Amino acid sequence: MAHLAFMSLAEAGHLNPLLPIAQELVERGHRVTFPADAWMAERIGPTGAEIISYEPRPVEAIVIDSMDAAARATLAVLRQLEHVLPQIETGYAGDRPDLIVNDWLAWAGPMLAAKWRLPRIQSWSAHAAGEGYDFGEFIAGMFAAAGSVKAEFDTLFAAVLSRHGIPPLRLHDFYRPAEFNLVYQPRSFHVHNETFDDRYAFVGPTRLPAAQDWTPPARPLVLVSLGTIISRPDFFRACVQAFAGEPYHVVMSVGRGVDPAELGPLPANIEAHQHVPQPAVLAHADAFVTHAGMNSTMEALAAAVPMVAVPHTPEQRTTADRLAALGLGSVLVPTDVTAERLREAVRGLLGEPAVRRRLRAMQDDVRAAGGALRAADAIEARLPRGLR
Template sequence: MTGPSPAEPGGPPRHLAFLPYPAYGHMVPVLPVVSELVARGHRVTCFTTDAFTDRVRATGAEACLYDPPLSSDPPPDVIDADECARAPLKLLEASTAVLPAIESRFVDGPPDAVAYDTTLWLTGRLLAARWACPSVQLSPTFISNEHFDLSERHQEFAGRIDPAHPAIVEFGERLTEIVAGSGLAAEQQAELFYGRQEFTVAFVPKAFQFAGGTFDERHVFVGPTVSGEDGAWQPPSDGRPVLLVSLGTTVNNRPDFFRACVAAFADLPWHTVLALGDRVSPAELGPLPPHVEAHSWVPLSAVLPHTSVFLCQSGMGSILEGLRAGVPMVVVPHHPEQHVNAARLSELGLARVVRREDATAGTLRAAVLDVAGDTALRARVGAMRPHVESAGGALLAADAIERRLRAVTLETP
């Protein structure tokens, strides 16, 4: 990637602290932005875990480890209202536990800005307030305002959270305790809670965001930042239509699902590509027909241009890859955020949704064949494609972060 030199519109080189959440769906959109900022002459210190250290170093940034490490374990198989009530407290405790290690890294002088994942919202805002520097919130998914509340939509699928749940009560008490003990002025403490003045970079296209037209200039929608993964794949030589199947990186421990896909298309003139992930081995599927191939990993960007239908779990990374390639989808959401993604796809007429409990060989086969023959759906996907392709990606994200730096610098007396 290349961008303007800091001497042009970007301003002088700065030192930026990045606090991404160390999970695949959160790290992958951020790393190209880090790479672009480094290419523009900025110094970036990026916190991570061992699993992503090499990827961070490849951007040219300095990699520092979260201590204690933030968990990147897959979420529970079932996320209900009880789990949703407990999650904020777990995240609060984990994200504030890393504060001392982050502050010790900058004991010789604070960075010029803090860019933090939305799950580390208190950590990022607290550090920025203490260091009196601008901050940028990074969101790998939909963002909220007064017209759309992501948490409310999650509860439609996970169940309503009881405000009196012990974990919610404890979360409120701990949050109040942390903010009150921050040493910040009252108005700064309120900003920690609400983030009304926060600047957000969202890795979704504005056309795909719920109520996208209602967000103001403090929100920048840059879409996907990754142009494609390295790797080669060859389409079938016999001209069969290709079905690509993937459950992403968090819900892929489903050999039964992949077996159902094999059964669904074994007797049809389709070429099926299964991207299994690292928790199911091809051997678990048994003997495969010659027109079915199974891989632990396959570059989606290499397969999707040849794909007629993409069957996936409705993770944001997967669906944006599909939309950028102009491929209609069948989605089988598992977790609440995937259900919200699927609801948006359905609302815009870009995919068919199959409930997880209904995902038999028969229903998957019917859904894929239905989508393959739906010319109106394909046209809608084609109309969304340029919005994804032209959203701006890493270049726009880097521009937005530099504008944030300049704006706050100009406001500082």
């Protein structure tokens, strides 16, 4: 059996797709190790993977609402890596893995794979890089618009590579395909899907909605969430104004950065929580107002729920545009969001038969993609025969 190192950022959207895969590989008898802080370790624990503990540096939340903010967020990822990479290397001293599986923003993966000369699989929790889509081009444009941040990034990046004896890498290398790539979408949803070759496994979401885990308070049901990173109390206040008194129940998941009490007294048909069991709620939902993060989008498609997308980052905009192009939902630009537009967008989706038909077809593609089982098969197929 093999020793597999899984690596991810400490954000739910990056970590969650990997957890069912790690659990499946552990159940098949492999040893899976996972560098993690305390928050991650709590979520990784049930998979049976071993934790390589590290202490993260304190971080300040950054709302990615401009090119400058995106550049500062990218620099923050590098600063965190500078802090935790020595701890990760210490954790693997004398215990090198046979293969690394890393999220596309967990740069420790490609760095250590290059240093240790190990095979590596990239986990694309957003859209995968290919001929028709290259997130690295956005990164280049982002830094071109934020010159002072780029200089600081380049200096620190070179220092980290030198300090750890890592072969020469460029930032753009992290956004290129690896020797093999796991993509958590069905091929039919991915942008420019005709351009991808057999280096990619389009396995779809690795966890699916579970209706038995949550009981809906009323139907029709609308779920509202901007994910775990984006903090927008003003957006949720607009939702309260938009949906108060409407003939459906609204569940708002406001995230760790918003106290539901900030929203004031809520109408009888609206409730707000910092967290809800999203896949379980989606199993009952009739519409979803979402930031169009890839995990959230796939969970909604697996449940055939139409979406009003309010994307805040470039990859979310790509996903939102894809939803609109395939007729699976509608898109609102964050700066144009008003209570009236939110209300009209949700009304337009509820009960729309053509959207429902397209959603059912995409739901079939999502469920046929294979999920965690197919991902584990693909990983095992890339191990030396004696380690499978």
